[in-house]
Amino acid sequence: MCELLAMSANTPTDLCFSFTGLTRRGGETGPHKDGWGVAFYEGKGIRCFHDADASASSRLAEVVQTHPIKSEVAVCHIRQANVGDICLANTHPFIRELWGRYWVFAHNGQLSGFSAKQGFYEPVGTTDSEALFCDMLNHLRLNCQRDDTMEQMVEKLVSLSRAYASAGVFNLLLSNGDWLFTYCTTKMASITRRAPFGPARLKDTDVTVDFEAETTANDIVSVIVTEPLTTDETWDIYKPGEWRLWRKGEVVMNGYQRI
């Protein structure tokens, strides 16, 4: 399987601390050594890094850990391959353009019996995750309008997610750079950090940060993961079947249906 990490913030914020913790799990404290990737939005633009190597020993991952990239939305994935070879084309997050925006997708899980209908978007690699992403975008393009409200779009995303979840494990991070949609079937947790900020200690490596020194009083920064990254904070665990839509660091819509 894989692990996921995302960030939603109300001000451009770097992901160095969380990324450092997650990437230890790619071959050091965890078995997710079959590639890693991260996408950072900067305005409508996107900056991404992908590697088919273990993140714990990747020189490029080290660059991302030590090179603060400020973003309001970031999506990250470390891979333990099940479907599809270990290669760059099979490394999340996947990116496509829809309605003049880059959409970014990362996924944990596997569906049984899923086969994507032919559509406009096609996978480049051979993972079922990328096929799912293309299927989602093909559905959105056919069933939504580019000027639909966020609420209308999210209604469609929730119904699609429920359909996928009925066929297996579907833990999802999806963003269009404006909002971040998260859906949990088995594991997902979040934490929202805001003033007064305190220190935090990573679970996977001996790194502590004092957020007080790195933030202003107005900052709101949320981190969403499949497995909590710190030992001294209280993470808000999603229920199976729960979804949350994040924007500028806060949950702006959410819902739950038992699965």
Add this chain to the structure above:
Amino acid sequence: MCELLAMSANTPTDLCFSFTGLTRRGGETGPHKDGWGVAFYEGKGIRCFHDADASASSRLAEVVQTHPIKSEVAVCHIRQANVGDICLANTHPFIRELWGRYWVFAHNGQLSGFSAKQGFYEPVGTTDSEALFCDMLNHLRLNCQRDDTMEQMVEKLVSLSRAYASAGVFNLLLSNGDWLFTYCTTKMASITRRAPFGPARLKDTDVTVDFEAETTANDIVSVIVTEPLTTDETWDIYKPGEWRLWRKGEVVMNGYQRI
């Protein structure tokens, strides 16, 4: 304006030497300081780096210079902004998926009176270059088939390029990871390096490489640029209106029509 660099090789080859020369021109030996980007194919996958800063002083560019990324096709661009703000979304090369492959586009020039028809692909940023790229892909999707031969596809690319070129400057690099299409209206040059390899010296910084030490006897590596990068080699200059299709380091199709 901007400068372009591409590589086509018959074996995965790094771009460190050429990239080091080109990126000096982004704020040091040249005025193209409004961002830079590079895309490397690895199989069907793609690895890209973009920055809205000057390449000559970019830490990320330094990483790419010193971190040999092996690729058979690479496309690079340094920007001097004319249309569109200086921001990540406006930084070449641009990437889209078509028929299950990533297509990469970088462009030098400007067309007068160009307006893209609405289509499936839409620009995310505000450059005329990205609008041109989307227009090209929309044409291909409408007028070609996914299983068209390379020859059929290239015929369409040539006719589209000629139409754009009739409205201004259109120096183009376009790849689908298999082949690299290059079109010249004002400036483009190439060099093909093969055994016996020799040394080469960059024009823009005091760096020399001995390709003999870095290659095998079977390697064929071509570099295509808007302005030659070395002082001690003979570059093959394109004529205005000339196009060349590169595959595995060699020209496999080419043509010319006076413009």
